Amino acid sequence: MESYITGVQQAGIGVPDIDKYWPWYSKMFGLSVAIFDDRAEAALMTPYTGGEVHSRRAVLALNMAGGGGAEIWQFTSRTPGSCSFNPVYGDLGLFALKIKTRNIKSFVALAQSAKAEVSEILTDAKGRGYAWVKDPMGNIFQVVEISEGWFGENGNLTGGIFGAVIGVSSVDKSLPFYQTLLGKSGVVFDEEAKGDKFVDAGSPAVRRLVLSKTPGQVGAFSQLLGGIELELVERKDKAGKRIFDDTRYWGDCGFIHLCFDVLDMEPLQKVLNKAGHKFTIDSKGTFAMGEAGGRFAYVEDPDGALIELVETHKIPIMKKYGWFLDLTKRKGNKPLAKWMFKVLAMASPKAKAMD
Template structure:
């Protein structure tokens, strides 16, 4: 097949000090209690982003099986991760925060309030007329929770996984070469320049920004596309101040949102396309690489502002490791979604002691 496929946002990477503590919070509070892999291997390919040497690490992939992307919770095992050098301001260059989907914004707000979580805004209305609010996890990372209708299951829980990310960029037109042209977020929901009431609770949120919210005009097909669901990307450009680079003078894996990852098919074609469009791969794994119990082909590019974007061509994911039962995608029709029984079988990966 001479065609790349973007199945959807697979996960957002989060650098933390304690992976166990972070996983427990994301599992119990946000419902991301499916532990897809738990990887203790040494990070070697990413040496150029870790001070020029390989580093020991632990990485967990946690997912909410009601649909949406997950969280790759990433912890250094041989060094203390660094904090940001500047206090975060909305519009800073890099991943500002992920967006989680909810069926019922009021119910989610009330539940998190009852759980005494760090809610940092009231429910507000965005430029696309959807409602959202902002919280912080216990590690000072901001998350946006927003109304969205694309869920995989019809379970009682109202909160799903990640369906979007907000990225600070220096020039939206330059950034569209990646997010619209290569990744297929070619449908403009809004493109506005103003001071926005829905950002007012955030640091720097009273300033003027250009914001563009993008969705994909083509329905995502194949592999895990039904589970990952429809997705969006929002780019935000500061107009009245000079933004800081969130990971300036820090390593990949330090504290905060370290990368945005897309699940794909046909890495070879994607590598060629990115090279042609002057966004070459900076890191590329072996064609078949073990990621804990999972296996795939992965690599990283930098967007126009140096934000790391990961791509993974998934080959296999374990369901019941002890019995040697895996989801194998390598020889499947890449445009055919996995059957529901197989996707629902991933519930075997849920960590019951953290079940909500």
């Protein structure tokens, strides 16, 4: 199957105050380099914001060791809401974001020293060590020890976001959607097991399937973003609750979308349309996000989880000197040179240190 997705570009995290929470994501996950810090109206998102146009501030923060970023998102025109219940493993939608680490023992020690709520070290069906950790708002992250697919060494224990734990009503129903979306991918493991007590509120039996896409060599950001891993979780005891229910706006506190970097939006749209998954939002042309820009679209998985798709057209390398890279004029689809990302990181604003 043709693949039009290179990696996880970012995941949206709604917060009540970017300046308060960004330092935590920087300390815990190395998400410290801002590709953009933008204030604007979210005019195209009204289907998910109560039919009204709302204003927001958004920071796209990257860890240059590799992996996707976090789009830390704050309403500026309304007080953000939050989920009316505490989601548990197998509830429907974006339950947790996956972060890779070089050393899970060292990461858990870091989390404990920062007084974060963190689980014991666990082992998955592939034999990898992992742990769950909660941010100050109670959002859950799964930190997995991975040796391959790193972009560089920058002193951080972790890389960026490389996937998500997604609750589904039926693995069999959701798997074709994600396989169609990712293109070339494979099942790492598919098992029935008890959930982890840190996240499941009573250890219900679950089916969990992990779908993986290995890092590619096609696409400007393919080496930086690395591979993709999605964990689909289906509760066996009862139907899970929908995390992004009708009472919540896109942009409210919590995980608001999972975003993939797209090589070519037009053929991907045709593939998804043929499979019965139409875009619910589509900017169609280039949409500015601060100094960056590109075409973006949204599609829902079978249970309504919001998946963002972005075909990047422009990024700032050194904004101060007017150096912007127009990706629409590049010949071929080779990865960008590593030195460009180093220059971008040096020239970009950084998160403040935690108090």
